[in-house]
Every structure is written in C-alpha cells, then in structure tokens.
Amino acid sequence: MVKHLVLWKLKDLEQKNAVADAALLRSRFNSLLGIVDGLKSIQVGANYKPGDYDLCLECVFDSKEDEEKYQVHPEHLKIKALVAKMICGRTAFDYEI
Numbered sequence: 845m846v847k848h849l850v851l852w853k854l855k856d857l858e859q860k861n862a863v864a865d866a867a868l869l870r871s872r873f874n875s876l877l878g879i880v881d882g883l884k885s886i887q888v889g890a891n892y893k894p895g896d897y898d899l900c901l902e903c904v905f906d907s908k909e910d911e912e913k914y915q916v917h918p919e920h921l922k923i924k925a926l927v928a929k930m931i932c933g934r935t936a937f938d939y940e941i
Contacts, residue, residue, distance in 0.1 A: 845907070846941070847904055852933065869926075873888050881913065
C-alpha cells in the first residue's frame with residue numbers, strides 16, 4: 845500500500861476562508877472515492893495552528909501503480925486545476941505502508 849500526502853499554503857490567509865476552502869476541497873476530493881480505482885481512503889484537513897501549511901491531503905492506495913493512475917485521472921486533474929488557483933505553495937510526500 846502507498847500513502848500520498850500533500851500540504852498546501854493558501855493564497856487567502858483569512859481563517860474563515862481557509863475553513864471554507866478546506867470544506868470545498870474535502871467535498872471534491874471525497875467524490876473521487878469509488879471513481880479512482882485503487883484509492884482506498886482520502887482525507888482533507890485544515891491546520892488549526894499557525895504554521896507553514898494550511899491544508900493537508902492524505903490518500904491511501906493499493907499500490908504505486910494506482911497512485912500513478914490517480915495522478916492522471918481526469919477527475920483528479922479537474923480538482924488539481926481548482927487547487928492551483930487557491931494556493932501559493934505545495935509540497936508532497938509519498939511512501940509505502
């Protein structure tokens with residue numbers, strides 16, 4: 845199994861908007877369950893403490909190949925385009941579990 849983590853820094857740093865952005869992204873990413881083969885779980889959360897990043901995405905996949913298919917899945921690419929408009933920084937980390 846593979847865990848895929850992404851941390852984002854939002855352009856809009858007002859807390860009320862960060863919460864709304866997290867809710868929107870949570871809804872959009874959750875819609876991928878059952879659509880993307882091999883995606884076992886997905887979570888989006890907002891950081892409640894001041895820090896370097898504002899939002900976190902955590903995905904679990906059956907395999908590296910499934911994570912690679914997710915990266916190019918059309919529905920994921922739509923969400924990725926939305927995220928790109930909302931952020932000013934990103935980092936990702938993938939590892940086997």
